[in-house]
Amino acid sequence: MKSATATINLDLLDPLRTLEKCISKDILPIEAVFHYFNCNGCRQDKVQGWKYRDEIDGQWKFFTIVNRCSDCFNGRQSKEVFSEIQQQRNQRLMDQYWLIDPMLKEAGFKNYQVHNPVQENAKKIVSQFVRSGVKGKFEPENLLIIGSFGSGKSHLATAAARSFKEKGLCTGFLMEEHYISLIHSSYNGGRKKEADILQDLKRFDVLVMDELGSENYKMEESSWVSTRLLHLINARKGKATIYTTNLNTETLPKAIGERAYSRLKVNTKIVDLYSTDYRDNFLQ
Template sequence: MLSLAETLSMKGTTSIRNLPQTSDKRCNECSRYLLIINNQEQCGYCSLIKKEDEQIGIEAREALERKERMKALRIFNKESIINDRLKQATFENYEPNNESQEKAKAIVKRYVENFSTDNPVPLMLRGDYGLGKSHLAAAAVKELAEKNITSIFISVPKLLTKIKSTWDKQSETTEEEILSALEAVDCLVLDDLGAEQTKRDPNGNIPWSVTKLFEIIDARIGKHTIFTTNLDNQELQEHLGPRNYSRAMEGVHPIKLTGEDYRLRKFKEA
């Protein structure tokens, strides 16, 4: 039996007499009336149009999501969110000084090489000051950008300051736009987690910074997020609170860096 597409493409089928007749029955899937082709009932929509419509829908959704991600980058590109030193960071100019740093570099490079939005893997780069955690995270963002993967790198204290700035009536950006941007990007780097002020008020209430930070992290569950922190597990748990810490660390792959602060090394050598 010829399909509907084959029947309509046959020479001589353009006359009214040869056009398919409409059945009084409806398609079980789309409820449209069936067409009678070679004495067989077929659904014209499901046979010819449905797949094309579905593909158009997929492409439209992808275009919209891409638009939202690009909007996110524009919001954060209005001002510098990464210092000049880190703008020069690459995997090539990161010089590990021990096995833990060498391993961290290899893991983050592999993370970028195998990056897939279908398989999100959050990372936590943890260690003392001056070991290159931020350097590796910034290098990852740079290489992801070269692959047309939308990414945002921002320190947590600067992020919270940026959110507070939206409270000014003269602000061109709203808090909702910032939060939506952070949620939309393919990869978010939250640098220096734990450096923000989280001191409770005299009544013991959780500070605004912790509540807002948890809101941001919670929205990134199931997405690519890279954290860097100088705090160990216990310190970070105390900083965020047990519940927030448990939720924030869901599925996170920890990477421990050890060694000597490279910023102070030259003073010891002098």
């Protein structure tokens, strides 16, 4: 470390007077010089302070009000401001794109009804997906949960989404019809443009797209919808996405388009949930 006479501001021009205000009143410094301390942030000698001797033992001691230099302190402030802005943005996104079916708002892994090995295996895969994602590494990157009506695919997707959200990951949930409706609204005076919607959906740490390919579109609109889905899948590249569908791997490409399906399969694990409708168990 290096020391120098005080030449920076009025307080430093009179270090004895300043020290008397800062240190214990029981200690009277008899000599003080300006001093640079090691910054706890950048580890450079940039923190201002003093070294002084008092009347008790005459030994040199060191004193500084802060432990970080102004550059690091301002940098830390900038990070804190950025973090707060990011949290506010994530909350806005989740408020806008958290469109879970009210019937599934309590869906979790604990209350997922397992009635056969197919459902048990699907629950295991989705649970592991959540555990790996919470640890910061999704393995695999995406899931495509396919299953017949009532097999519990939306329940598992909702359970995963709720788990991610509770762990602090920015998580969105919407059905295909919600997404297409949002795009339509962007053409009809909506506040957001299509590019803005895609940018929003791109920002989520995890996104669930429920009931993919379930809507029956007119022939003239099907190509347009397929392109919108392709845009979404491309926007989510590198981000974790859970897709659910009641179509199988033969009919889904026809419903959403071959290009969209081909892109969707990249880094995606298929979770097969074709099984007996588990809701039938409550009707027996």
